[in-house]
Amino acid sequence: MNSENNISNRYDVLVVGFGPAGAVAAGMLGARGHSTLVVDRLTDIYDKPRAIAIDHEILRHFDNMGIADEVLRHTAPFTASQHFGAQGQLIRRIDMVPAPYPLGYTPSMVFTQPPVEAILRRHAGSFDCVAVELGTEMIGLDQRVEEAVATLKDASGNIRTVTAKYVIGCDGASSRVRELSGMRLEDLVFDEPWLVVDVQVHDPTLAKLPQTSAQFCDPSRPTSYIMGPKNHRRWEIMLLPDENPREMEKPENVWRLLSPWLTSEEGELWRAAAYRFHALVADEWRRGRVLIAGDAAHQQPPFIGQGMCQGLRDVSNLVWRLDRVLKEQSSEALLDTYTVERKRHVQTLTGKIKAIGQMICERNPAAAAARDARILAEGDGKPLTITRQEIVPPIEEGLLAADGTPARGLLFPQPAIVEGASTRLLDRFTGPNWRLILDGRRIGAGEGEALVGGIDGIVIKAVAPEGEEAVDPAALREKDGVLSAWFDRHGAVAALVRPDHYVFGAAQNVQALRQQIADLHARLA
Structure with missing residues (x-):
């Protein structure tokens, strides 16, 4: 260094x-x-x-x-996080989107x-x-x-x-x-005292702990449990109004709070730190x-x-x-x-x-019971599963194409590209640059190259599904149809993608693409 x-x-x-x-x-x-x-x-x-x-x-x-x-x-x-209500009942899951994974990881x-x-x-x-x-x-x-x-x-x-x-x-x-x-x-108005505890759990104890991450939305003591890599387990435990944060960091108090799950003989205390969770x-x-x-x-x-x-x-x-x-x-x-x-x-x-935190942090038993009933009602009486990816928003304003443009502000997918008997992810062919990515079933890279003159360092690639006909014989071939499905979903034939992988805009036809390129060129210059 x-x-x-x-x-x-x-x-x-x-x-x-x-x-x-x-x-x-x-x-x-x-x-x-x-x-x-x-x-x-x-x-x-x-x-x-x-x-x-x-x-x-x-x-x-x-x-x-x-x-x-x-x-x-x-x-x-990251294992699915199961949310348990005031009576210990499962009320919701927060998981991740299934394979084939949209960004390749x-x-x-x-x-x-x-x-x-x-x-x-x-x-x-x-x-x-x-x-x-x-x-x-x-x-x-x-x-x-x-x-x-x-x-x-x-x-x-x-x-x-x-x-x-x-x-x-x-x-x-x-x-x-x-x-x-x-x-x-x-101040975005959130201020709650919590104790964050990290433990290296001894091997024999792992099996008796929850086998997925969890939120225990118990009004008497809201608690989060996270399964880290290998033997690392984390508890985030809400502190009560009469508890001194510095006192609660002491090992004897930490182990008392962890006693529903494990004892001091069953793991090594790695860290215990009191925080105020702010917004x-x-x-x-x-x-x-x-x-x-x-x-x-x-x-x-x-x-x-x-x-x-x-x-x-x-x-x-x-x-x-x-x-x-x-x-x-x-x-x-x-x-x-x-x-x-x-x-x-x-x-x-x-x-x-x-909103998730306020739901978890509810301390009033009657309000907690009403919360549980409301969340279950959203799934017709069964626990709904939502994904962490749908919680994270797109970019909503800034260096983006005009309002109403398909896919503006979304993260651009990254398919696996077939290379003989192996695959590589799309970014390996483009780098983290400005990119014009074309639906190789409908438009070729040569047509794209004729449109983008003047944008410094832009990379143009056409991508088509493996085994499907492409108008561009040089098109990269994707393995799982992630990108072609994305183009179909947005009714687009091309996308202008920023170096940080967010979509400037997707175009439904060549004329719309020409207009977006002109807009981008003017705004970058």
Whole structure:
């Protein structure tokens, strides 16, 4: 990993914070050749798990970065979460969409954070253009017309200044970047005290624990149970009004709370931490040359495991924009759509998570009984199954085609492409670039190439199902019909796809595609 031995005073981008969001931002910037300095006031990775869930969108980015296989060694499928009502009855399930998986990966996964974070850091530090300074704190930030000037203090107390064209604050919930740049957090009105407990369960005990994740919506003590990878099990336990959070972190109290499931002889306590589950979002995510991402920009309750995913969505949304601006392919106005898109997405998803959380956190027995009856009634008396993927919204506004355009703001699917006796996922043929993907049954890549002149670096591919006739003999052949079914569902023959894998717009015919390309070209320029 590059270190302070590579000291410079001028960079394209300064990233403050080297947690998951900061490490992914630095790695994505490094892959695009931008001189980047990453600083973090801590000198090492926190050695206990905090985030526990990631999804197929994030694994897709990891694959684009070349680290998915390493990360997958520390993951497991996220089991369905069964919701049990006040009387212990099953009232609902939250699961993942079935195979064939739309993005090519298991849609919902649990993971172990410390080794995954180490992978992200190694990737970021592998680029010659990325310098990493640990034990270094940003203590001052001054914006100027052409650059930002940051004052840094290292572990020895030495102070120096560096300049950067842009600063990204990935420095957590108490972000110094957010504070110094004058951005403020808006309260989305959720505040509940919980104790999060991680246990490495001994092998003989695993069989007696629930064999799927669960929400125990018991008004006397709402509790979540999550099956992590291997022997890792997590309990999130609501604290009661008369309980002191610091006292409840003590091992004797933790084991008392866990006594319905296991004893201190049956597992090793890995972490016990009291939190207030908040719902907060920054009023602005960009001021001039300073931008924020991850926990610096938003915090939300953890009830469907989207906290870290949201931070990595932020940086994947931001970096391709910064790349274009730094390369003078687009004006700075392109950065304005970052706040528009991500703030709206966070607000919408947080609203859905809050509704789930308020359902789980109900403490009034009569209201809890009514809740259970209402949820069961939605399934005609039987527990309904919903998917985590339908809870996560599309992008609703921003750099998208006009309202009413098919598939605008949706994640674009990633089929398995047949190569002889093996398969590779579509992104391996296109990279995380602007893409024009064509339904090879109806339109060929040559026709697409004639339409997209002037959009920097766009990749054009036609895809058709294996075994079906295609108008383009060079079309890639997909194995499971995931993409052709998607085109059919949206009545589309082509899709313009952004570098972060969201659909700018899908077109129902060549004329509509021509109009969308003209719109995109004007807005990128």
